[in-house]
Amino acid sequence: MSIISALLTPFTDPLMLLALSLGTFAGVYVGAIPGLTGTMAVSLLVSLTFGWSTHVSLAAMIGVYVGAVFGGSRSAILLNIPGAPAAVATGFDGYPMAQKGKAAQALGITTTMSVVGGVFGVLCLAIFTPVVSKVALNFSPMDYFMLGVMGLMMIGALGGGSMIRGLMGACVGILLGRIGSDNLTGVLRFTLGMNELKAGIPSVVAMIGLYGFSEALMQLKDKNFGVVKQDLSRIVPHFSEVKKHLGLTLRCSSIGTLIGALPGAGGTVAALLAYDHAKRTTKNPEVPFGEGAVEGLVAPESSNNAAVGGAFIPMLTLGVPGDAVTAIIMSALVVHGMNPGPLLMKNSSDLFYIVVSLCLLANVLLLPFGLTGIKIFAKFVEIPKGRLFPIIVILAVTGAYVTNNMTFHIAWMLIFGFLGYLLKKWKYSASPLVLGIVLGSMLETNMRNAIISFRGVGGAIASVFTRPISLVLFLVILYTMINRTVLWKKFMSLFKRQKNS
Amino acid sequence: MNEKKNIDSKSEEKLPPGGHTSSLLFLAIGVIFFVQSLQLYQKDPSPSGSGTFPMIISGLLIVLTVIDFLQKLKKKTEVSGLPAGEKLSVTLKYLFPKDSLVFLLMSIAFYLTLEFGVSFMIASPIFLLISMCYLIPHSFVKNLIYTVVSCAAIYVIFTMLFKVSLP
Numbered sequence: 008m009s010i011i012s013a014l015l016t017p018f019t020d021p022l023m024l025l026a027l028s029l030g031t032f033a034g035v036y037v038g039a040i041p042g043l044t045g046t047m048a049v050s051l052l053v054s055l056t057f058g059w060s061t062h063v064s065l066a067a068m069i070g071v072y073v074g075a076v077f078g079g080s081r082s083a084i085l086l087n088i089p090g091a092p093a094a095v096a097t098g099f100d101g102y103p104m105a106q107k108g109k110a111a112q113a114l115g116i117t118t119t120m121s122v123v124g125g126v127f128g129v130l131c132l133a134i135f136t137p138v139v140s141k142v143a144l145n146f147s148p149m150d151y152f153m154l155g156v157m158g159l160m161m162i163g164a165l166g167g168g169s170m171i172r173g174l175m176g177a178c179v180g181i182l183l184g185r186i187g188s189d190n191l192t193g194v195l196r197f198t199l200g201m202n203e204l205k206a207g208i209p210s211v212v213a214m215i216g217l218y219g220f221s222e223a224l225m226q227l228k229d230k231n232f233g234v235v236k237q238d239l240s241r242i243v244p245h246f247s248e249v250k251k252h253l254g255l256t257l258r259c260s261s262i263g264t265l266i267g268a269l270p271g272a273g274g275t276v277a278a279l280l281a282y283d284h285a286k287r288t289t290k291n292p293e294v295p296f297g298e299g300a301v302e303g304l305v306a307p308e309s310s311n312n313a314a315v316g317g318a319f320i321p322m323l324t325l326g327v328p329g330d331a332v333t334a335i336i337m338s339a340l341v342v343h344g345m346n347p348g349p350l351l352m353k354n355s356s357d358l359f360y361i362v363v364s365l366c367l368l369a370n371v372l373l374l375p376f377g378l379t380g381i382k383i384f385a386k387f388v389e390i391p392k393g394r395l396f397p398i399i400v401i402l403a404v405t406g407a408y409v410t411n412n413m414t415f416h417i418a419w420m421l422i423f424g425f426l427g428y429l430l431k432k433w434k435y436s437a438s439p440l441v442l443g444i445v446l447g448s449m450l451e452t453n454m455r456n457a458i459i460s461f462r463g464v465g466g467a468i469a470s471v472f473t474r475p476i477s478l479v480l481f482l483v484i485l486y487t488m489i490n491r492t493v494l495w496k497k498f499m500s501l502f503k504r505q506k507n508s
Numbered sequence: 509m510n511e512k513k514n515i516d517s518k519s520e521e522k523l524p525p526g527g528h529t530s531s532l533l534f535l536a537i538g539v540i541f542f543v544q545s546l547q548l549y550q551k552d553p554s555p556s557g558s559g560t561f562p563m564i565i566s567g568l569l570i571v572l573t574v575i576d577f578l579q580k581l582k583k584k585t586e587v588s589g590l591p592a593g594e595k596l597s598v599t600l601k602y603l604f605p606k607d608s609l610v611f612l613l614m615s616i617a618f619y620l621t622l623e624f625g626v627s628f629m630i631a632s633p634i635f636l637l638i639s640m641c642y643l644i645p646h647s648f649v650k651n652l653i654y655t656v657v658s659c660a661a662i663y664v665i666f667t668m669l670f671k672v673s674l675p
Binding site: 037040047048169171172174175178179181182185189191192194196197220223224225227390391392393394396397398400401402404405408409412414417418421424425428429432433434435450451454455456458459463464 | 523524526527530533534537538541544545548552555556557558559560561562565566568569572573575576579602603605607608611612615616618619622623628632635636639640643644650651654658659662665666670672673674675
């Protein structure tokens with residue numbers, strides 16, 4: 008099969024087209040419901056698609072995957088509950104926009120930039136697969152550790168003005184994320200003898216509590232709620248707005264594709280790094296970050312959708328899944344008799360181009376599926392808060408329960424909600440805590456692996472200066488740290504003044 | 509105008525009621541995790557052991573909390589200068605306004621009913637209706653409609669469509 012005919016396969020097979028369309032549509036709504044994730048939906052789909060042809064089942068799974076990654080942004084914007092971990096950063100500015108009556112605008116720009124990011128990721132998948140997979144393969148545990156540290160640099164942007172308070176939140180998040188069985192040795196840690204804590208606390212449960220439940224408690228100061236009337240006159244963003252943010256979108260999409268291609272990193276880290284990048288590089292946002300900046304939506308959404316294309320790169324070329332969903336898709340492909348890995352491009356290159364075509368088409372389908380129904384979604388925020396908050400609690404309870412079918416997790420959701428509420432009352436930001444939970448495992452596992460593989464702490468530190476990737480990452484971290492210091496800012500202003508005079 | 513700005517900026521520097529005690533929460537978390545990770549470290553005292561990383565992080569948390577507390581000591585809270593009893597009362601009212609507290613207690617009660625085996629499809633409509641009627645009184649019929657529609661939607665989406673079991 009030639010490349011062109013492989014690329015056109017989804018267009019010529021009505022069943023594939025139907026499966027992809029239905030999958031994408033379902034994915035958008037699955038992603039939007041707290042507790043239902045793309046991983047869960049794709050894993051449910053695998054058992055359904057055993058009897059289907061490989062191409063049709065692949066179309067359905069890719070559709071759900073792409074749709075769910077995008078769909079996570081909806082609940083983040085409307086309810087401040089990220090539908091998926093990758094949508095955490097979307098809520099930072101999306102929810103404040105909805106609170107100002109701009110939910111439709113936020114959803115519109117999110118859809119458009121998600122599509123741009125997604126298409127960018129797929130094009131990278133098609134063009135740079137061999138190169139990116141080689142780079143990704145050369146990442147050592149120390150590099151992943153530094154990638155985690157880069158993610159933590161976000162704290163400067165999220166700590167509510169104080170780096171110390173941000174770091175305190177991140178430390179608490181990292182520690183709470185350590186509860187349960189140790190990944191490397193299986194030793195039980197901080198479980199206080201409770202069986203329910205052996206599996207740890209899922210990050211989704213913490214996020215639902217810290218963002219959703221705590222927000223409901225915060226806004227219940229008095230019962231005289233005002234209904235936030237949503238401006239529905241502008242859903243599709245103006246071309247000028249898209250053009251204005253195109254540079255940022257493409258930069259964040261590149262970040263997303265690269266991070267997505269790193270096994271285990273995924274869309275969450277990609278979105279957080281992109282948000283941090285946007286905050287550092289956007290000099291004069293129309294609205295400050297954290298208060299409804301459009302750039303704060305564009306960056307994470309383009310990045311996490313681009314990460315989808317990136318996640319397929321190591322799966323198809325190395326047989327190493329980029330994230331949980333690609334791991335499920337890979338196992339489904341194995342069931343269908345395909346073997347993703349280095350020989351795939353040689354033995355069945357048509358499958359690679361069909362995946363590229365399906366991903367591209369799914370992203371294009373996001374546009375009609377994402378832009379329609381926005382009015383109904385936006386109206387959700389107009390429900391009187393006295394009715395909306397109890398519904399949020401029910402959704403939060405359901406979401407916390409279905410992650411592992413344990414009522415115990417509902418208790419954790421409530422505890423995190425109360426903790427988030429107290430933090431907000433004391434003017435701390437809850438976001439560094441979430442960041443700590445999300446990145447804690449990556450930091451610890453890779454730090455310990457680096458110590459083991461480089462034979463001690465000294466060897467691990469020395470490896471930073473002897474390996475090019477490590478050195479580049481280290482210099483990026485160093486620069487990010489220095490350029491946030493008061494001394495650096497003083498130096499730069501002095502330098503500018505001297506230059507001007 | 510300038511005077512007003514000065515007053516505003518001065519009031520911004522003040523900590524919210526109970527601001528000084530917030531460090532206690534962080535300190536307690538730090539100490540509990542530090543003691544437990546120290547015990548783990550003593551069992552496997554290697555840099556790649558299961559206690560090392562949490563011990564470093566909890567140690568860091570304790571140090572940061574102390575720094576944060578010392579920084580906060582220089583600042584006044586919004587209740588500084590009030591008699592102890594009044595201070596406590598204002599702080600509690602600030603941290604737990606009546607509606608937030610009632611809603612939190614209702615949510616805990618809802619969780620407990622689920623924990624004690626009451627079906628989600630029985631407990632959730634009751635919780636929804638009671639909490640909606642508390643937050644928006646004098647609108648029983650509308651509250652009932654919202655309750656029925658939301659419970660039906662959740663049941664259809666989770667149980668029928670995605671075959672996910674509810675508590």
